[in-house]
Amino acid sequence: MNVLVLNVGSSTLKFQLVRTDAGRMAANSDEKLARGTIERIGGEAVYTLRGRAGEAQRGTAQLRDHRAVVEFVAKWLVSNDAGTGIDRISEIDGIGHRVTHGGEQFRRSALIDDAVLRGIEETIDLAPLHNPHNLRGIYAARSVLGGGVPQVAVFDTAFHQTIPERAYLYALPYQYYRRHRVRRYGFHGTSYRYVAHRYRMLTGRTREQTNVIALHLGNGASACAIAGGVSVDTSMGFTPLEGLVMGTRSGDLDPAILDYIASKEGLSLPDVEGLLNKQSGLLGISGLTNDMRELLAEAEEHDDRRAWLAIEMFCYRVRKYIGSYLAAMNGAEAILFAGGIGENAAPVRSTVCEGLEWLGVKLDAQKNRDTVGGAEGKISGPDSRVEVWVVPTDEELLIARDTVRVVEGLDSRY
């Protein structure tokens, strides 16, 4: 099947065209035919498109809304420029959408029909910044490719619906859960499912045998305790703000700080929430950047104290979560690093693991340094009691595979 994967934001759209089916998935031989990003939708949009040859085609186009963008992408995909080997839009067999929030309704990926659309709409309250745009993408794709092409929603929260009540509830008066569904939902579920599945393929484990702590460390960052192949806890909560120190998000803090800062600085609560989301984390501590690569360079080259501090705080928080999940799940057999930082920042991985020597974690320094830039593999030494792996994530590929499985009526929880 040729699956168009769409990840739609307020003014951006990312896409990938993937050829996959059950056989290719088992052999890990799915084919990526094209991908691209369109930014600043609504006016003079800026596009970067990569066909099969992988060379970027950049430019601008007047694209006034999401429908215009999907139409633009579909036309390009069947053009000679893309080199996908597909020359009719009708050869796109399915569309997979990344949907941020599935609330408690969606425990797995779903074939989009009117009831699913209603379900996503009902969840808008929980993800007002994301779900409306995801919906816009669904309507745009339906209008451009026609109602006959199956569309599948893959939810970032779905994987975490197995988290038990004791871990997903906040210790607030229970009625706020009952009335408003205030609870931990967790995010990055698509990434965790991909990473856990890939780890199983690499190690020959079954789903039930998979007991790991997975770390998705990108601009947004989170940790996930996976026991018996399912999520039993995760660090992001009601929103993606909770948990680890991130590029611009604070992660965990005492909620009383919000009101205190608001009154001291004359800010509203939404202002302070904005500050916690956009001006905190690595950026807030370093005062320099939210970008780990730049921060590492700054720390090394200029010995900048606050750059070091931000990196240390980031690693310390990750380590604390690993410790707490090990206690929560009665031990794990491996720690998996993924995301831009997890896949590339060898110094971050070694600092996180240096604090885990009590546990018998021993990195192989050479393997740690070498496993970067998309490489995958074990980076712990032979005598490490808990293994450490780098498993590059691929959320788009998981969405494409799910789309095939849902369309073919197979269980998407593999």
Ligand code: ADP
């Ligand atoms: P997003 O959450 O936006 O998808 P990514 O997973 O792409 O983010 O991760 C972005 C982060 O990964 C940035 O902080 C970036 O600096 C970091 N990163 C990417 N490459 C490297 C590298 N070679 N060394 C250190 N950090 C890196």
